[in-house]
Amino acid sequence: MNQWTLRGATTAYAVEVPEHGRWAALVAWGPHAVTDGPSTVAPVGTEHFLPRADVEPLEYAVRGVRYTSPTELVVSGPDGSDELRPVFVGATQTAAQAGADGCGSLELTFVDPLRSLRLVLHYRMPSGLDVVERWVSIHNDGSDSLTLHQHDSAAFVIPTVNGAHLRYLSGEWNSEFQQAAITLPRGRFTVDSRQGITGHSFSPFLSVADADDPTGTTWGVQLAWTGSWRLSADVDTTGQTRIQAGRAPSSLGLSLAPGASWVSPVAVGACSSEGPDGLARAFHAYQRTFARGLPQKVVYNSWFATEFDVRADHQLELARKAVRAGVETFVVDDGWFTGRTDDASGLGDWEVDPAAFPHGLGGFIADLKEVGLGFGLWVEPESVSPGSDLAAMHPEWILGTEGREPLLVRNQLLLDLSRDDVADWIWETLDRLLSSYEISYLKWDANRPRLDAGDLRARDLDGGVVTNLYKILDRLRTDHPNVIVEGCAGGGARVDLGMAARVDTLWPSDNTAPLDRLKIQRGFLSGYSPHLMSSWVTDAAGTHDGRERSLDFRFHVAMAGGLGIGADLSQWTDDQLAVAARHVAQYREIRDVVAQGNVYWLSEGPTVGLQYVRPTRSVVFLWDTGDTSVRGTLPTRPRRIPLQGLDATKNYRVGDEVHPGSYLLQVGIPDPRDSATDSNCLVVETLD
Template identity: 50%
Template sequence: MTRRWTLRGAQTEYTVAVPPHGRWLELVAWGPHGVSDGPSPVGYEGPVPFLTKGDGAPVEYATETDRPFAGADLVVRTRASFEFQDATATQDRLAVSFADPVNGLRAVLHYRIPAGTDVVERWVELTNEGTEPLRLARAGSAGFCVPTPHGARISYQWGQWAQEFQLDHVDLAHGTFAVGSAQGVPGHLYVPWLAIRDQADDTAVWGVGLAWTGSWQIEAERDTGGLTRIRAGRRLVDGPLELAPGQQLTLPVAAGAYSGGGLDGLARVWHAYQRRLAGERLGPRPVLYNSWEATYFAVDAASQLELARVAAGIGVETFVVDDGWFTGRNDDTAGLGDWTPDPAKFPAGFDAFVGDVRALGLKFGLWVEPECVNPRSRLYAEHPEWVYSVEGRPLTQVRNQYLLDLGRPEVAEFVHETVDRLLRTHDIDYLKWDFNRPRTEPGRPGATGPLDLDGSHVANLYRIFEQLRRDHPHVLIEACAGGGARTDLAMAARADVFWPSDNTGPLDRLAIQWGFLHANAPHLLSSWVTDAPGLFDPRPRSFAFRFVLAMAGVLGVGADIRHWTAEQRDEAARWIALYKEIRDIVMHGTVHLVGGPDQARCAVQYLSPDERTVVVLAWHTGRLDGAGLLPSRPVRLPLRGLASQARYRAGEQQYSGSHLTAVGLPVQWTAAHDAEVVILHRV
């Protein structure tokens, strides 16, 4: 039997092997096609003073016995030590089995590279084939090894509410860098995504992402021998997992990506992968209007219809009623859990209201937060035991609400039935699913024995999303959690779009979307045009700037458009019409990120799949005063992916591909002109 396997992606390969001792699987090489044809860049057979062989080896999945000092992926309270059993392999799939002859634990290491991508998916199936329960103190999904002989440069995304997806970098000469969440969701503080490269080489870059919508952790550790190992997996906030005899546990997918094109190239690898996750649902995302910033909780049929009429007039396609439409919901202290349209707010009936919206030529959408409940609600009065709680301890309110224990079968059924009933009863095309608080109580009343509250909540959440998409395939689902706190690869496979932040201020939002696009494809980026000022960078920007910014993904409008002037409405209609012309290229095109929000040049370039059309969205990031008044040359935006000898036309101006690549597309900023959309057609 062969003990070495290579999986091939579109442009990359991933080679692993079982060494002669058979105790683990280790990486041979990971990179462009042909990288494994030669000595391993991560292999090591030398001395390891005061360590073990496993601590220095590029182990793919290590137990505490194999890697006791440098960090294990799997820690079993009675310890575990594996022996190789067998393997099955194809060109893009691999399953390698190991077993512990003492405690009966079996681990199957799975690998898959989806067709047309350069992302290797890795996950582990653990089965207790012994006679005694096993307690797992750590249950990671994978360890990824990257050669960093000159030191590791790690790119990550930090944040907080209203300031998510802030791209940053740290140099790691030795030691560990870690990010994660204990909130039961990926969280606002960090994104389950890392990029790693050698400090002497900005071109070759490796990335790791985790497909898990609960608590998580990713750690990167560089050893003295120049190897950086990235461990990714669940964070066991509820304590060790218990695996009973005969029980099987499948751990979340950890995804690894490689690009020879730096962070910009790595972003395109993730985009191609997420488009494949979307599958047949990767259709045009509608231009939407959301009522939140216009009316907040003061929802009623008259005000919503007034907004809908204006929205239809400027070219919006879907009208979404946000929070405030259901019984008892006049502020955030009551109503959650009682998901019935308020008859006082819709005196002619909710279906009549929906019909009036649709008569304007608009599709209809609705906001829900079905995992949460207010203490002032009928649901909580009837089922106080349905929320997470610890007996004898007071409950913690966040945003005046509690969190339902979705791991309970009856709660999961209630949540699914509630949303399913809304979709079956009313003519709804779009669902904004929100989640505005983390889990604070680690308990379930009346339960005995160890609990995996985090795992059961996430598992039922996935099942509900999958059931809703199966039974209502026409309904688009937007994932939101007080902004971008629920953004990961697992949700990218189950939701159609993400709401990345509640902050819609122009320059703040530019930084948020810039980081977002490094890890997520444009079809997942929901962005609204509003009147909101920036919280962190309050410098004003034009109406055009806000529209060009929102056009970088899925265009929406969230301002109180009743107060827009006739000139603003006309301008909005022109921008929306332009977006509809370029929407398919934004959704499906190859993305290049040019410059950055902290630089003089900042743009996103989209190259159509047939490579004949280029769309460039550009923004002025600096001070506006003085622009165009003193001698200055245009900002040049170096474009990528163009045929050097071809010619490209924008209006009356023509450029060679070589000029646009080497010199750049010129844009001239003034105090009144701070954003631009340029469309180039190959002649």
């Protein structure tokens, strides 16, 4: 028997291949101690009415080895048979670092001699983290074409003796990242997107804990894919939960020509003994490895102030007020290019509108620099308006199905980004804008799903589109390394690990109302790092909860991520601008803690509390949601919120007070419900 262990900061992942070599199986996954004794997932007893493979904790199940239980790979050949029986032929491993226990990466290779198919299971556990990256590569070494009908990236097996407590993120436009949970004693639960984009409905994220201990050790899986995807959890009779993660299969299947190879997206599993919030911290630490270290600037975005009515003089008026509020970068949103008078026109014709900018975009940028602001620009390069010059010049570039009208959504069509000539045109358009003008911030939007089938001869539209999207984003980082890229898709429809690795910030939702946004951000942070979370202060009333909150409350919600302002500043008073300047000044002092700190949720009742912790400083946000009645005038006792993540043996300064860490951990800081404000932002600093 061959066995390998990958060891992370606090967790380990152990895999074995039995002597017969027909599959790889999980030995253990969890805190380091789980690899010190017998396996927690190996089945005990004799199977009845089933092949052995159907009860084993297989790492990657193939149709032909497993039959009745979930499989990750189904392949057929020209004879129509969809069975494979690959056998283990070898392993390659590399150490995580000199002297490290276990290995940092692992490849297990299996070959089916009848199909001449080679299957490689890939593993990587980045040093110092508690995540394991998994993916597969499939190689056709024969002379016949093969068809992949199901092609998941990985399956993760989790011990859940008492059933599975599953957490997931659901929603819709303007209500993304709503936390949801289900207890599954047995059976199957699936979240997915068939929209050709990550989608508003579900996030490619699932977490699992034992149903009898939902806040105990928690495992989670995410998928790095920005097209159609699927995550499923299956709870079986042996007390194990199997999470399958991968691209959504198409009705046509994927064709694999002789000599060709196919590589799946990466699925990322994480585990924490500190429950669901500890799992979030494990994912945050992983996602921070993608960050380029560019400074997070406070942005102003003009959309809510102007919509499509973009005029240089009005934009400059807003910019002067933005400077008074402490803003660092001014972003001109939709409406800056020729023909863009509403959402039904102009997309694809990315030339600066001379009526909007009489002295050119360069002249406007020079005016911004004079008042002390950098410049950012909104684009939606994958879409095209039916009446645009681009649509007339290149009708073959428009995504559709032969013989049928392309599907119009939000008054726009899509370019077929799976075509290399379309990808080249998008790159050249963006490169020209970024090379011609001093642009330091690019907001890339995508305001509709991809639903047309495209050229059926291509067979893998989803793969072609996402591959070219990633190539363009990767090239932006290489050729324009100082440009901050924000990913947006009608709000939060493009939030996933694939985008997190290629942009600097993500827009979680078009809903910026304070109480709605607080819930959205709570869900976002359960799977995604705060350095990725773009958040604006606006004047918006709530879509779901329209109760008034103070301007302080709105700023504190936005300061919990990458702070921006999107309000119509031309309507703000001097007093409001002074409030904004005070909060922006504080944010600029604490933004490194917000971006890099360990995240702890302190309270989720009438008061919502959030704490970011770094070695010498901590930032605490407290929001009074107004969900309880105001106290009366009779004597009562003060309410306090205990903190987390501090050192009990050290002393800390909180405002004008000094307290031992032990006191702050056990007793805490004042609840804003006992004060005149509805929110607080407090800095906690180590004194020794």
